[in-house]
Amino acid sequence: MTPLPKPVTMNTVQEMVTARRERLKQELREDILNAARELFVREGYESVSIRKIADGCGCAPGTIYLHFEDKDAILAAICMETFEKLDRRMEAIRNDQGDPLDRLRRGGRQYAQFALDHPFHYIVTFGVAPSAKHKGGDEAMQAGLRSFECMRDCVRKCVDAGQLRFDDVEAVSQSLWAAMHGVVMLLITKPGFPFIEHTRLVETTLDIAMEGIRVR
Amino acid sequence: MTPLPKPVTMNTVQEMVTARRERLKQELREDILNAARELFVREGYESVSIRKIADGCGCAPGTIYLHFEDKDAILAAICMETFEKLDRRMEAIRNDQGDPLDRLRRGGRQYAQFALDHPFHYIVTFGVAPSAKHKGGDEAMQAGLRSFECMRDCVRKCVDAGQLRFDDVEAVSQSLWAAMHGVVMLLITKPGFPFIEHTRLVETTLDIAMEGIRVR
Amino acid sequence: MTPLPKPVTMNTVQEMVTARRERLKQELREDILNAARELFVREGYESVSIRKIADGCGCAPGTIYLHFEDKDAILAAICMETFEKLDRRMEAIRNDQGDPLDRLRRGGRQYAQFALDHPFHYIVTFGVAPSAKHKGGDEAMQAGLRSFECMRDCVRKCVDAGQLRFDDVEAVSQSLWAAMHGVVMLLITKPGFPFIEHTRLVETTLDIAMEGIRVR
């Protein structure tokens, strides 16, 4: 009598069941994040209740706590997720070829574009005094700062190539960051102000900055 | 015999009482604004309750409603107050003499200085998204526009004097505003970041911007 | 030296001043009652705040407490005042001449008319469970009950004159009171119901009641 393959089958079935469960769990997690992201952007973090998120992803309020510790954890997860994307974009630029100054310009453009694409995440991570409470804020901040380091790298390469009027990498990097931060913050937080077309404002700012730093 | 100054005294006493009351009332109003401003910055508008403000200025929750119609009105009052102060500084520069480009630079410096001198005011007024309805927003926005118009005036004068590489007054004004806004926002909201010395960062930013816009 | 008539003069002046003060005080008291009465009727007792009354009679909120102990005392004063009027009307009927049955009918008509003329006072005094709190309620109730006694007197006279099918004065009096109370309560508390014209409903009720009690 050959041994029954039962345990094997069981194992496999068990594994399949487990895997399926895991998949379903991850799906619900994603549903929660998607619902929360949309609501946060549309109504603002404080105005979104767990109940609204639960309604938005078709589950019960209590269920959300099986996936996230609390409301802050949802926000933190969204920020992390998003800043990984930013990081990938910036990383790609840091590593690509071409004129360092041009690369710097493209980096700034990318940064601004990212912020305008994800305004709420941007504000939550870069636009709020840290003392608030947002537990996940620091974590996300760390992820966000890696992007700043990309920019500093780009600036350094420009300095090394002798393309700048400055040799203080830190000062220039911080100034450039400030300029880009300023544009996107205004565009995001002052939607009522009669700004010129967004892309053009970003480009003008980049243009002034690049012209202002490059060697003559 | 000189007539008794009694009626006069009576009058004066009454006036003094009234005046004293008025003064006390204004003092409490200021206390409320100060407490609210600090809390708004530290915890975010939505997270600050009327009770917290009341605790913060040592009065009862109901008392606040004797001075402000509602929470929005407090925010609006803070914004107005700020714009008036800023406006006075900017106005002074607009009217002074000297090279237009230099005046522009001094305007930017003044703006940054103002923000760093009154970080609470600045953040509450310029750094908060108008989440929800925010009645007083428009009113304050109008006041804010006047300061921006000062800067635009300065830019226009530079253009008229043929000192800029650009002739789009609006685009340049908004870009400059963005750059200065960015510097001060970062300095205020990210105190943990290893920024270079504040004044030097402001000056570097101004330097890049001025060099970036002036005609070659 | 004749004694100066000063004390006398003083006395008189003093009296005049006192009288004048008293008059002014009574005037304000009346103003408060007038404002309160109108507001109570228009908006309902609970919805009227002391502040609204103060606004309505052009004085400060605190001033009202110099004339009335609290809000309930205002209500009680209004009720007393009003029920004295009812009492006078009923008394007049009790004492007039004519057929006892006709007098009874006129009494009922007068009672209903009074209730419809002063709906809020009527409801407050007769239409509310006593346990509420309305301190002054009992007092006013006493005043109101005197009117019931008038009706009982009228009924008794009808019995004595052999005009009724009944000899139980109490039962008939209470039934008649109930009928009139029912008509006015419905008319007052159910303004949305499509009642026939008010006077006609009162007359029909009186007619049925009179026809229902008189001897055949």
Place this chain on the structure above:
Amino acid sequence: MTPLPKPVTMNTVQEMVTARRERLKQELREDILNAARELFVREGYESVSIRKIADGCGCAPGTIYLHFEDKDAILAAICMETFEKLDRRMEAIRNDQGDPLDRLRRGGRQYAQFALDHPFHYIVTFGVAPSAKHKGGDEAMQAGLRSFECMRDCVRKCVDAGQLRFDDVEAVSQSLWAAMHGVVMLLITKPGFPFIEHTRLVETTLDIAMEGIRVR
């Protein structure tokens, strides 16, 4: 081999759990209504806070909002409930046989009996002025009208049978309603008054009314 009834059992268990939950939920709903009804009668609608109701039925304030949209909805629910009960009694009489006048008398008796059996329901539903807006008011009023229409039907049948001195169905119906309403309102809201025995007062009122309307 008979199939395992397992799925069936599972189903049943699940159903039982759901049913039990539902039952508990309905029980709390009833507790809320009972507490609210009593409080409304004792203190008046406006003076009853959600907290008092919550205290009265031993749950937290927020819990009430899981069962009712707001305070008005509680009042509306009480009214609906009452009208349905009353409606069933009245309907039974409308459809039974016998002399129309006698049916009318029994209808009135039934109405009064209902009110005295459920004084809280009655007062809240029929004895409260729709102070303010009172959303559910109309809905409840509609339900209430059905009971009144029963009485009107009975009156009409008397008229059709030539048993009344009147031919105005509406006026007679409203007068009879008023009389019965008056008796029960007095008995319920003025427990301190020395009324004759309740049943006798109701019967006397019915007697007067019936004698007052029937043709001679």
Place this chain on the structure above:
DNA sequence: CATGAATGAGCATTCATTCAT
């Protein structure tokens, strides 16, 4: 006598969160 600023308890309602099922 009159004021009106201040109080603090109270309101209806919403919330993040817990937990028995």
Place this chain on the structure above:
DNA sequence: TATGAATGAATGCTCATTCAT
């Protein structure tokens, strides 16, 4: 694992009332 009823603290705001002036 998921549910959803329940909680209790918090929200913005109003109120009757007090009291220094």
